Amino acid sequence: MTNDEISEVLSNISNLLQIQGDDTFRARIYDRAAEAIDVLSADLHQLAEEERLRSIPGIGQAIEGKIVEMLETGRCRFYDDLVEEMGAEVLDLLAIRGVGAKTAGRLYRELCVKSLADLRAAIDGDRLKQMKRMGAKTIATIDEGLRFLETQQAMRPLWQILQIASTVFEALKNCSDVKRVDFTGDFRRREEMLRSLDFIVECADTGAIVEVLSGLDGVASPIIQADLHIAASVDRGFPLRVHCVSAEAYEAALLATTSTDAHLVRLNQIAAAQALEAIGQPPPDWSANKTESDLYGKLGLPFIVPELRGDANSIEAALAGNLPTLIETSDLRGDLHTHTNWSDGRHSIREMVEAAKAVGHEYIAITDHSQSSRVANGLSPERLQEQIQQIREINTEIDGIEVLAGSEVDILRDGSLDFPDALLAQLDIVVASVHAGFSLSETEMTERMIRAIENPFVKIIGHPTGRLLGQRPGYAVNLDAVSDAAAAHRVALEINASPSRLDLEPSAVRKARVRNVLLSVNTDAHATAQLQHGAFGVNVARRGWLTKIDVLNTYSLAALKETIS
DNA sequence: GCCGTTTTCGGCCCGACTGTTTTCAGTCG
Structure with a gap:
């Protein structure tokens, strides 16, 4: 395990102990140890080898033992037991603005709230009112914070998906049945918050893709859907999609899946004005074997980079000859x-x-x-x-x-x-x-x-x-x-x-x-x-x-x- | 659980702000 991963486990232990109602001083020690590791420039493996873990301020015998266990086995039984008992989702409560370990602990112990969904039910069922020191303003603050998280739940920050994205990309690339693979969708547009992780592959055998995905850590339940799509999930239910297409249709499909609806609709208006069939699924004959550049060119447009395909504004700018040369x-x-x-x-x-x-x-x-x-x-x-x-x-x-x-x-x-x-x-x-x-x-x-x-x-x-x-x-x-x-x-x-x-x-x-x-x-x-x-x-x-x-x-x-x- | 003692238990920590209180508990950066 890396320093960051070990720090995260220690921080989670601290939070779970506090939610459980453990001695706050004992709980906070884990957090201080997590912070100390967070700012550590040395590698924990190295320090462990030299038996110098105890030289880190805030790390004593007990935490040293847990760090060594994590370094050697990749697990921490003490942590696993806590998660087993309380569930990992209770930690999500701490992400709510206005909810700290104390409040999360009271929600957990007094109202059996173990997840964001439980809290939503408790708020909607007017059950927070019965708690001490829980006035209308505090409830409103918690409700508002929860609402914000609920709006974000279907999304993930790009950085959080980066690791698994590159793992999947490499695996697809190394699959002998796959001739070509690219990122597409939100990820290719470099959105900072993603709604799904999309790949496009040139591959005739969807079964081979399912096999590749099934063998990957962190990818869950891949299944073949109609029209040559494979759906799976990563990072606790975040949707992963692989679009399988033929060589002839590849770039048209890449264009279609990279663009938002607004961008594609505007492109297809221009296509219609030239009596061309719309770009979509399946791609029209006129788009066969064309590159993305060719396709934009056919519509009288310069190539528009994926980052500017989030809406139709870039198309208007391109038509007016005002497309900027973007920073690199x-x-x-x-x-x-x-x-x-x-x-x-x-x-x-x-x-x-x-x-x-x-x-x-x-x-x-x-x-x-x-x-x-x-x-x-x-x-x-x-x-x-x-x-x-x-x-x-x-x-x-x-x-x-x-x-x-x-x-x-x-x-x-x-x-x-x-x-x-x-x-x-x-x-x-x-x-x-x-x-x-x-x-x-x-x-x-x-x-x-x-x-x-x-x-x-x-x-x-x-x-x-x-x-x-x-x-x-x-x-x-x-x-x-x-x-x-x-x-x-x-x-x-x-x-x-x-x-x-x-x-x-x-x-x-x-x-x-x-x-x-x-x-x-x-x-x-x-x-x-x-x-x-x-x-x-x-x-x-x-x-x-x-x-x-x-x-x-x-x-x-x-x-x-x-x-x- | 850690740390540091005129060394084995007692105290741990930073201050502003807010909300729920009537003196304080909890969150946040």
Whole structure:
């Protein structure tokens, strides 16, 4: 098992113990151990071999034993027994905004709520009212949080499906009956939230596909459906579909399955105007043996990339000759939002800088948290001074990359910043973000963010809506007003590339672009490996119609410095 | 369950905010 997997098990143990009503101090120890492993730069296997697991703060004899068991057997019996007894679904309750371990525990023990569905039934059956300290407002908050999760239940964040997606892709590719395979559907359009995982294969034998899928860990109940589709599920009931087609029909089917209905309907209107049969299932004769490019060409259109096939707008733009040349991941020349172990990151400044250099970046900004973010070990003004000093030294010692001294400074409730201007003035770049006080009204939040934008030292607004994919909607804010202010003050809005954020989202990016806002695709990396997450952000940027010049960190170092000076 | 003791049990932790209370319990970042 990997560090991350072991950390997750320990964190789940902590939550299950708390829900069960165990001693909170005992339960929290598991969470602290999970956190300690989460920020650990060393490999647990290595530490175990050297018998140094106990050197990790918060890990004693008992947890050491469980870690060793997991490393050796891939299982933890103590955890398995808890799951056996309580069910794994009770952990889903903790994803609800406003429900922590205490409330989940009371719901579990007093109302026998063991899943989101149980909670829905309890709320609808008015059973929460009977609990102590459970007033109308609290119930409404829980109901609202649950409703949000219910809207997300049929979807999965892209990152959560990535691993199994690549496993299935490789297995299909290696199947001797399969001549060709591609991703299609939501995944190929690079949606950040998927409704299904779709593949298209050139293969005459659907039975062979079922056989391949049956042999894969993490894929459940593959069956052949009518019209050569194979349906299965992955990741607790998430739909997986494989479309089997002939060589002649392959690319027409790829086009049809990649496009949303809106995109395909518009394409077929154009086809109809030329007296051509509609593209669909089965593909018409005129499309046989044509590539996707040929098919668009036949309709008088340039090739439209999958990311822009979510609606018909790209077709209108193409007809008008206004299709943008979209940004590529290779256009990114630096990262302007990263963390180190000075605050809540895993690695040192030097490690982050070396890793950024390995990614191919020309510059990296170190932007640790500011003093108000106490849980994130935010830097005091004194520590920031010290860090600036150290960054300047490292910059002279390391060749081939420029290290910028920065800060991800909190935007306080009133829109003022968490550090005085005199300190911000010493930094090369300031990212300003909201980390607390999410419940302001839209007007207040908008004013708060605009006030931050108006600060002359602020160059980027970090994760502008605060959303967490599938977990938390963004806070109420008027993004049009924020965009206008950002454009006026030449402050960039961030596309936070952290796969669990992807904030701004594509439609907001597109609106910002129309308002002449500069954007910045940053990883918000808290560990060296996360410096490679830029591609997730570029997906969003592409779906938001961005070209290279719309994105601050595609600039050369000189151009960047001029822009942010 | 972990940690650190003038060493074997007693205390664990960060502060703002909210809702349900009338002094506090719980969540969140």
